Amino acid sequence: MLSNRVSLILTTAIAPALWGTTYLVTTELLPPQRPLLAAFIRALPAGLLLVALxxxxPQGVWWWRAFVLGALNIGAFNALLFIGAYRLxxxxxxxxxxxxxxxxxxLSAGLLSERLTLRTILTAFAGVAGVSLLVLRADARLDTWGVIAALGGAVVMATGVVLSKRWASPAPLLATTGxxxxxxxxxxxxxxxxxxxxxPASFTFANLAGYSYLTIFGSAVAYALWFRGLRGLSPTNVTFLGLLSPVVATTLGWLVLDQRLTPLQIVGGVIVLAALIVAQLKKSKPTTTAPVPVPERV
Known part of the structure; x- marks a missing residue:
């Protein structure tokens, strides 16, 4: 039987796996060149649904805290993400x-007093290397503003994740997510x-199906599982699971869109999965030796 911690890790991993399906849904079902519309539709209706349920x-300080967390985790992150995606x-x-x-x-070391270990740093760099092998192309061009937007998106999301852990909400999980x-x-x-x-003047059936999927599964379900994981796990553990998104996106591109998968991409995917597993391993506590009693002098 799986331990509670392993079960929580596996259910939290469903969130980035669902986010990994966004590329396929967007390219195959949604109107072209409307990424911010997709981000808005997947966020607001999902939030209203959870609040209605x-x-x-919010009460007291949670009016402004919900606004700040919503801006970091949803609003600013998605805006910067799509700007980066457009320019890069x-x-x-x-x-x-x-x-x-x-x-x-x-950020967790500074705001949550979590210990920053060499293993975490090396595993994080391994994750970046794995993702680059998985998705980066040799002829990829760099755009200064695109890189700034993508880096800004990573920073605001990281800040939102850590603050979500620091500000423990007394409200039910679904309400806070909403x-x-x-x-x-x-x-x-x-x-x-x-x-x-x-x-747009009208939406096709495919458009409505795509938006419905992103609203229900890509937002309401995914974010609820993500924030549930943050309540029971460290922010660092949870964020490493986010590396699963490019793995799922690449795998779906290979399975559904018949995209070619190179040996280097396979190596990159293996490195990412290894980094995910290593990051979830519990840190061993330093063993302490009991002091040897000193005989009293008579």
């Missing part, structure tokens, strides 16, 4: 995003309107 609103090849954006575990480890999704969705609305314009 829990019938719980997907492999470059994913590789920059893979720095999140290292950033979370550093507050953040609503706040993030409301912040994305004017950005999507300014950058991409008004809503």
């Amino acid at each position: 829990t019938r719980r609103l 090849p997907g492999g470059v954006a994913a590789t920059v995003g893979a720095l999140q575990p290292l950033l979370v480890a550093l 507050w953040q999704l609503v706040a993030g969705g409301l912040l994305l609305l004017p950005v999507a309107w300014i950058v991409e314009g008004a809503l």
Whole structure:
């Protein structure tokens, strides 16, 4: 029988696995060139749904805390993520995003007094190397503003993850998740309107199916599992699981879209999975030797 910790890790890993399906759903079902619209639709309706189900609103300091967390984890992160994705090849954006575990480890050491170990640092760099082998192409071009946006997305998400752990909410998990999704969705609305314009005149059945999937599974379910994991695990452990997203995205591209998978990509995927496993191993506690009693002098 699986231990509670292993079960929590496995259920939390479902969240980045679901996020890894976003690329396939976006390319195959959603209108082209509307990424911010997709981010808004997947956030606000999902948040309203969770708030309606829990019938719980923030109280006291949680009005501004929910706004801050929603901005970091949902609104600002998605906006910067899509700016980076527009200006950079997907492999470059994913590789920059893979720095999140290292950033979370550093922030956790400062804000949560968690011990920063050499193993964590080396595992984080191994994760970045694995993701780069998995998704990075030799002819990938760099764009200064794109790299800044992608790095900014990693920083705000890392900050949001650590603050989510630091600010333990007394409300039910689904309610707290709903507050953040609503706040993030409301912040994305004017950005999507300014950058991409008004809503399309009509949506196809495929569009509606894609948006429904992203709203229910890509947001409501995924974020609830993600924040549930943050309540029971360290932020560093949880963020390492995020490296699963490019693995799932690449695997689906191979299985569904008939994309070619090179030996280097396979090596990269193995490195990422190894980094995920190593990161979840419990740190051994230093053994202490009992003091030898000194005989009293007579």
